[in-house]
Amino acid sequence: MHVLITGANRGLGLEFVRQYLARGATVHAACRAPEQATDLAALAAAHPGQLNVLPLDVADPASIQALRQRLEPLTDRLHRLINNAGILVRGERFGQLDPAVMARSHAVNAIGPVLVTQACADLLERGQPARVANISSGLGSIAGVDGFHSPSYNASKAALNMWTRLLAQELNPRGVLCFALRPGWVRTAMGGEQADLAPADSVAGMIRAFEAASADQQLAMLGHDGGRTDW
């Protein structure tokens, strides 16, 4: 099985790499600065021939195209794509919203995953039955909004949810299922130390749910606990 994971150098992305390697997959781990990705380098040394570390900035369309070219000699198919890279910019306030923060949040959290999926669509089609996971958030649920705390993050994850549905329209007929996954609140740089879940537990739960999910589970966010969160 060939798996491509974005934002793979730390946090949930790194844990996805660890757990797919443990499942015996060949992993293509994409991150902005491979030369600084020491945890990935250690994993590559421990799993010779099983892990490729590749450069990718999901907010840069040229970088996405370059990634697609770098995959060319490595594999002719992908069975899983985990669109994990994301940002949460803190401190936004109504009345002082910064359009640069709003645009950057959408570029990384919503547009990037769509462009990566589009660039890899032929590889996924050749890997069918294939699956795409867009790592969303409970904060992307429109029904669940209860405050104006991280609006650009909320809105960009809600957009990602819509894009997940749109991608499913294009890719389901080509043998590719598309899911929005909800990690829960996890102890990473983004989640903070007070969060409920260890990355290993969140990712184990997400992989379990994602690998077992049926096509009708594309219709809501799929939780790390297997539960469903309405859009």
Ligand SMILES: NC(=O)c1ccc[n+]([C@@H]2O[C@H](COP(=O)([O-])OP(=O)(O)OC[C@H]3O[C@@H](n4cnc5c(N)ncnc54)[C@H](OP(=O)(O)O)[C@@H]3O)[C@@H](O)[C@H]2O)c1
């Ligand atoms: N932790 C939580 O509680 C939680 C809850 C719900 C959803 N999520 C989602 O889970 C995913 C992973 O989050 P995390 O908690 O692991 O966060 P994290 O520890 O902050 O890691 C974020 C990852 O995204 C990468 N990234 C950011 N901008 C990028 C770009 N332009 N191009 C490529 N990679 C980029 C970072 O790379 P650099 O090292 O280069 O910055 C890093 O690898 C995100 O989509 C996040 O929204 C997290």
